[in-house]
Amino acid sequence: MNAWRAVAGRPLGAICLAWLGLVVLACAGADLIAPHHPQEQDLSSVYSGPTWAHWLGTDQLGRDILSRVLHGGRVSLLVVGQALAAYLVLGCAAGVLAGYRRGLLDRVVLRLGDLALSMPAVVILLVVLAIFPHDESAAMITLGALSAAGLARVVRASTVAVREEPFVAAARVAGLSTFRILGRHVLPSVIGPVISLVALVAGSALLVEASLGFLGLGVQPPEPSWGGLIAEASQAIYRQPWLLVPSGGVVALTAVACAVLGDVLRDATDDRTSREPLSWRRMRTQVTRRPGEPPDEAAVLSVRGLSVRLADGTALVDDVAFDVHPGTALGLVGESGCGKTMTVSAVLRLLPPGAVVEAAEVRFAGQDLLSLDERGMSRVRGGGIGYIAQDPVASLDPLFTVGDQLTEAVRHHNRGATRAEVRRRVVDLLEAVHLPDPPGVMAEYPHQLSGGMAQRVAIARALAGEPRVLIADEPTTALDVTVQAEILDLLRELRDRTGMALILVTHDWGVVADTCDTAVVMYAGQVVEQTSVQRVFEAPRHPYTEALLAADPNAAVPGTRLPVLPGSVPAPGHWPDGCRFAPRCAFATAECAGPVAMTAEPMRGSYRCVHPRHGTTTGARR
Numbered sequence: 001m002n003a004w005r006a007v008a009g010r011p012l013g014a015i016c017l018a019w020l021g022l023v024v025l026a027c028a029g030a031d032l033i034a035p036h037h038p039q040e041q042d043l044s045s046v047y048s049g050p051t052w053a054h055w056l057g058t059d060q061l062g063r064d065i066l067s068r069v070l071h072g073g074r075v076s077l078l079v080v081g082q083a084l085a086a087y088l089v090l091g092c093a094a095g096v097l098a099g100y101r102r103g104l105l106d107r108v109v110l111r112l113g114d115l116a117l118s119m120p121a122v123v124i125l126l127v128v129l130a131i132f133p134h135d136e137s138a139a140m141i142t143l144g145a146l147s148a149a150g151l152a153r154v155v156r157a158s159t160v161a162v163r164e165e166p167f168v169a170a171a172r173v174a175g176l177s178t179f180r181i182l183g184r185h186v187l188p189s190v191i192g193p194v195i196s197l198v199a200l201v202a203g204s205a206l207l208v209e210a211s212l213g214f215l216g217l218g219v220q221p222p223e224p225s226w227g228g229l230i231a232e233a234s235q236a237i238y239r240q241p242w243l244l245v246p247s248g249g250v251v252a253l254t255a256v257a258c259a260v261l262g263d264v265l266r267d268a269t270d271d272r273t274s275r276e277p278l279s280w281r282r283m284r285t286q287v288t289r290r291p292g293e294p295p296d297e298a299a300v301l302s303v304r305g306l307s308v309r310l311a312d313g314t315a316l317v318d319d320v321a322f323d324v325h326p327g328t329a330l331g332l333v334g335e336s337g338c339g340k341t342m343t344v345s346a347v348l349r350l351l352p353p354g355a356v357v358e359a360a361e362v363r364f365a366g367q368d369l370l371s372l373d374e375r376g377m378s379r380v381r382g383g384g385i386g387y388i389a390q391d392p393v394a395s396l397d398p399l400f401t402v403g404d405q406l407t408e409a410v411r412h413h414n415r416g417a418t419r420a421e422v423r424r425r426v427v428d429l430l431e432a433v434h435l436p437d438p439p440g441v442m443a444e445y446p447h448q449l450s451g452g453m454a455q456r457v458a459i460a461r462a463l464a465g466e467p468r469v470l471i472a473d474e475p476t477t478a479l480d481v482t483v484q485a486e487i488l489d490l491l492r493e494l495r496d497r498t499g500m501a502l503i504l505v506t507h508d509w510g511v512v513a514d515t516c517d518t519a520v521v522m523y524a525g526q527v528v529e530q531t532s533v534q535r536v537f538e539a540p541r542h543p544y545t546e547a548l549l550a551a552d553p554n555a556a557v558p559g560t561r562l563p564v565l566p567g568s569v570p571a572p573g574h575w576p577d578g579c580r581f582a583p584r585c586a587f588a589t590a591e592c593a594g595p596v597a598m599t600a601e602p603m604r605g606s607y608r609c610v611h612p613r614h615g616t617t618t619g620a621r622r
């Protein structure tokens with residue numbers, strides 16, 4: 001449904017949809033709207049051009065062309081519909097079953113598909129029409145069945161990919177029947193390419209139908225069909241050339257509309273599938289500079305007044321500022337949905353389509369990132385600032401080995417390197433992240449890796465460009481405790497060895513305590529506290545920081561109930577005026593309803609609160 005909405009939102013898609021809708025409705029309602037019976041003759045007015053009585057003129061027997069086009073369209077569209085039904089049913093069923101079951105069925109479907117694609121369709125149609133004379137339905141169903149081989153391949157390929165997804169495995173484990181899994185989990189994910197192909201095949205089928213009618217092999221006169229009308233018009237081409245315009249025009253426009261719609265649908269569904277939270281594909285983010293504080297020149301990355309807005313104006317991140325110094329680690333902490341990922345995505349300028357970045361400064365190693373164009377930013381990404389995505393396995397391409405993916409990254413950053421040098425560097429990277437047997441790991445595919453190994457490979461890839469800042473988004477989520485500790489050790493070791501700075505996006509205070517020097521606490525798109533890690537644990541100033549620390553399971557005292565933070569982070573667009581934490585805060589007063597600025601404490605940090613804490617009780621409302 002979203003794909004159709006996306007198509008309707010594009011001018012070309014909307015025009016094609018409108019034309020096809022109009023043609024289908026007009027032909028379906030031909031009995032009601034056609035001004036004349038399609039075979040009603042008026043010999044006193046043959047070959048007339050357009051008149052008030054006959055809007056599109058008349059033919060050699062004085063029959064109304066508009067009425068014949070409408071009725072003829074019904075016949076033509078019906079047989080095209082039959083071809084599409086055969087195409088869809090056979091193509092989807094064969095593709096899904098072959099891709100899901102694999103084995104012998106898969107091989108049989110592939111071989112039959114090869115056979116169907118290698119047969120000349122026109123010859124087969126002529127044979128069918130020789131067996132069933134003038135039976136256009138038989139010919140068009142055969143055409144649909146022959147073309148289904150192409151669809152079956154596309155559906156099979158998508159099904160094979162989806163079949164390996166964890167959610168399909170989970171459905172299998174949950175005991176769902178094959179048909180239910182296919183219907184609920186597999187088919188919806190292949191629907192995009194399918195509808196795009198159906199639109200393209202509809203255009204071709206329409207042209208084949210018109211050709212059959214033109215050759216006199218289809219529906220026989222006096223019953224009209226679009227192909228038959230073109231044949232009649234071509235016989236009178238010298239006497240009344242206009243006759244070709246309505247019949248030829250409607251066929252041409254409808255076939256073109258189908259083809260264009262197919263293209264637009266493909267683009268629309270492509271866009272939809274690439275709507276992950278952070279994708280390297282989506283790169284043209286609009287950037288606006290606004291006045292604000294100057295950057296910290298000693299920092300390797302200095303951010304001031306950074307905001308992110310969606311196209312509809314909804315703010316996701318609001319006036320964020322922080323500094324990261326070489327060789328240090330900064331922890332960006334907060335509950336889910338506070339804007340941590342959006343903040344680092346905005347620094348890298350990798351945001352959802354239509355999102356806008358506003359900032360006073362984003363200064364990296366003395367370079368003003370706000371003034372860089374897309375080409376400049378792509379040099380910074382990976383080269384200057386490395387990024388490790390939230391889900392390491394998903395961030396690795398399942399179709400390529402670890403070696404291929406690291407080689408690609410190393411080549412990207414070392415243009416002139418020889419094959420041997422690139423391989424040496426890949427092995428070095430794998431050794432640097434302590435993966436045993438680098439040549440063996442290079443030959444493996446992502447699904448063969450454990451979570452910890454995948455995270456190490458993702459770190460190795462991020463290190464390929466020798467970044468000066470490494471951003472790791474939830475680097476230890478979904479890893480078991482031992483592997484978590486190993487990954488944090490590795491990050492610390494890399495930081496100490498290379499002098500790069502780390503930004504760890506996390507909601508785990510354990511990660512902050514183990515690895516970071518500075519904590520930046522975010523709530524509802526804003527920074528609410530920023531201080532050293534030592535101080536944040538000893539004396540948090542913001543009630544939110546205090547409540548978040550109190551709810552930390554790492555600090556739980558056995559035998560006592562772990563305090564929870566009641567309520568949830570307000571969604572973007574629903575942030576309260578004044579202090580955004582006030583509705584959940586035990587210390588909120590009327591003062592908190594007004595604007596709350598950051599208060600800086602020299603040498604200690606800063607916080608955004610009118611009732612700062614002095615570190616004893618939890619700040620959450622009970």
Ligand SMILES: Nc1ncnc2c1ncn2[C@@H]1O[C@H](COP(=O)(O)OP(=O)(O)OP(=O)(O)O)[C@@H](O)[C@H]1O
Binds near residue numbers: 276277336
């Ligand atoms: N593509 C998007 N379009 C619109 N809003 C989005 C999009 N991605 C995220 N958001 C919203 O932006 C807000 C901040 O999201 P963000 O991912 O930065 O949070 P987070 O603090 O990193 O949380 P998490 O730890 O769950 O990743 C959330 O409310 C989220 O719903």
